[in-house]
Amino acid sequence: MRSENELIKLLNRDLNLLSFKKLRKQNISIRFENEELVSGLNYLKSQNYIHLATISCVDWIEDNQFELIYQLFSYEDKISLSVKTRINRKTSKFVTIKNLWGVAKYYERDIHDFFGIKFTGNDNMDELILENWNEIPPMRKDFKTRQYVDKKYDWRQYHGQE
Amino acid sequence: MDKSKMTEMFFGPNHPGVPGNYGINYFYEGDTVVSAEPNPGHLHRGFEKLMEEREWIKNTPLVCRICVMEPDINEMVYAMGFEAIGKIDIPKRATYIRSIILELARIQAHIFSIGGNCGAIGLYTAMQWGVLTRDYILDLFEEITGGRVYHIYIRPGGVRHDIEDVTLQKILDLLNDLENNRMPEFQKLIFENPIAQKRWKNTAILNQEDALSLGVTGPALRATGLVHDVRKLIPYAAYEQVDFKVPSGQDGDAWTRLKLKKDEIFQSINIIRQLINNIPDGPVSLNLGNALKYKIPNGEAYVKIESSRGEYGYYIVSDGGLKPYRVHVRGTSTPLGLYGVESLLPGCRIEDVPIWAHSLGICPPEFDR
Numbered sequence: 001m002r003s004e005n006e007l008i009k010l011l012n013r014d015l016n017l018l019s020f021k022k023l024r025k026q027n028i029s030i031r032f033e034n035e036e037l038v039s040g041l042n043y044l045k046s047q048n049y050i051h052l053a054t055i056s057c058v059d060w061i062e063d064n065q066f067e068l069i070y071q072l073f074s075y076e077d078k079i080s081l082s083v084k085t086r087i088n089r090k091t092s093k094f095v096t097i098k099n100l101w102g103v104a105k106y107y108e109r110d111i112h113d114f115f116g117i118k119f120t121g122n123d124n125m126d127e128l129i130l131e132n133w134n135e136i137p138p139m140r141k142d143f144k145t146r147q148y149v150d151k152k153y154d155w156r157q158y159h160g161q162e
Numbered sequence: 163m164d165k166s167k168m169t170e171m172f173f174g175p176n177h178p179g180v181p182g183n184y185g186i187n188y189f190y191e192g193d194t195v196v197s198a199e200p201n202p203g204h205l206h207r208g209f210e211k212l213m214e215e216r217e218w219i220k221n222t223p224l225v226c227r228i229c230v231m232e233p234d235i236n237e238m239v240y241a242m243g244f245e246a247i248g249k250i251d252i253p254k255r256a257t258y259i260r261s262i263i264l265e266l267a268r269i270q271a272h273i274f275s276i277g278g279n280c281g282a283i284g285l286y287t288a289m290q291w292g293v294l295t296r297d298y299i300l301d302l303f304e305e306i307t308g309g310r311v312y313h314i315y316i317r318p319g320g321v322r323h324d325i326e327d328v329t330l331q332k333i334l335d336l337l338n339d340l341e342n343n344r345m346p347e348f349q350k351l352i353f354e355n356p357i358a359q360k361r362w363k364n365t366a367i368l369n370q371e372d373a374l375s376l377g378v379t380g381p382a383l384r385a386t387g388l389v390h391d392v393r394k395l396i397p398y399a400a401y402e403q404v405d406f407k408v409p410s411g412q413d414g415d416a417w418t419r420l421k422l423k424k425d426e427i428f429q430s431i432n433i434i435r436q437l438i439n440n441i442p443d444g445p446v447s448l449n450l451g452n453a454l455k456y457k458i459p460n461g462e463a464y465v466k467i468e469s470s471r472g473e474y475g476y477y478i479v480s481d482g483g484l485k486p487y488r489v490h491v492r493g494t495s496t497p498l499g500l501y502g503v504e505s506l507l508p509g510c511r512i513e514d515v516p517i518w519a520h521s522l523g524i525c526p527p528e529f530d531r
Contacts, residue, residue: 024246026396056477056490078395103376106500129203
């Protein structure tokens with residue numbers, strides 16, 4: 001079992017980290033360059049970070065970037081690792097990690113549904129949750145729920161309402 | 163694959179054997195599933211988007227609705243995320259009350275789940291008994307929080323109000339009744355029932371390797387021989403102050419998972435008794451100011467707790483504003499309900515599909531959040 005400081009030391013020695021941050025007890029976030037991410041995840045998997053809890057995505061619209069966060073956990077170290085990378089919002093393309101974790105296939109499809117990020121190498125990018133969606137992906141920050149509802153549906157008039 | 167020999171079956175979204183508004187489309191040959199595909203999305207309510215547009219406190223009544231069976235779990239993870247980013251320490255009595263609520267929630271979820279599993283094999287008596295027994299716990303919840311199913315009780319900074327000593331005594335009485343009267347009845351009706359045993363043993367097997375690579379947690383993982391439990395791995399609330407063992411099994415089949423759930427009910431009873439006996443006095447919540455103006459510095463946290471079916475995680479990002487910048491919900495059954503259907507279901511017999519779905523705890527609202 002490694003402590004948080006030992007882990008950060010080890011990662012700094014073996015990997016090209018952009019930055020790292022202690023979020024809270026037993027939770028660290030580290031950031032990679034785009035190209036380094038898959039090899040980084042591969043290395044972490046060999047270091048017993050075998051549990052991929054989920055893949056999260058955040059739209060940083062002001063920086064014109066999407067952030068992908070791979071939530072890993074090691075049962076030996078008992079540390080949650082949020083592995084992050086930022087990709088260009090315009091091209092919104094990244095590589096799949098389905099060869100490392102098969103389950104990532106569906107997480108990536110989910111992100112494709114809601115953020116419109118294409119994962120090259122993942123051949124099934126069909127709609128998973130949404131159906132016949134033609135608008136901009138709904139979880140993007142520039143998708144305004146209220147505007148969409150006003151455009152899509154008629155507001156119902158109730159008795160006594162002007 | 164010779165598709166001319168196969169038949170396609172649309173199992174759900176409207177089917178008594180499927181746990182919720184969710185479908186599994188599979189091809190079968192003879193009696194065996196050959197290939198399967200999940201069909202989610204019938205229950206999507208846009209929670210994550212909605213949460214970005216509401217103040218921090220206004221999300222508390224929202225998150226509990228993500229999964230009907232685990233309302234307190236969602237409230238707890240959300241509050242924990244808020245407190246982790248804001249570096250807020252809550253009063254000690256509040257952590258104890260939270261643990262009591264979470265364990266009561268675990269017992270009711272397990273009882274309901276055991277009942278649901280009996281429904282999946284046609285043992286309807288046990289299903290009704292499960293619903294009835296759960297109702298006694300819901301009565302208690304009503305007394306403590308005012309709500310039966312959705313409690314909106316655990317909130318950022320503590321809990322909404324204190325539990326009185328009379329109610330704590332009522333909880334102990336209920337636990338005694340559960341342990342001495344209800345559970346022995348369940349034991350006789352379900353766990354000593356040869357037909358139920360025959361149906362569950364060696365059915366819906368999940369081996370350790372698959373469980374780990376998929377990211378399966380909770381009883382489904384513990385049934386394969388590991389003892390991983392978030393309550394022990396990353397202790398939260400008052401779990402560091404109690405002494406309990408995490409039960410585990412070996413075979414990884416539906417029977418082992420159900421037996422584990424039964425064992426965990428007894429373990430939860432034990433935990434609640436310890437908590438109630440040692441509960442400290444003091445305030446139960448912090449004054450964080452005007453509830454509609456809660457603000458925490460910018461930051462992020464991935465928080466998780468042990469629900470009745472495994473790890474429930476929230477990834478919360480704050481930009482320092484009045485509302486969360488992003489909340490991502492990781493439901494417990496997401497890996498099994500999506501990729502698990504595709505990779506693990508083939509080879510299962512048609513009549514075992516409901517057992518597979520129920521015993522692995524698939525809960526569609528979690529991935530349709």
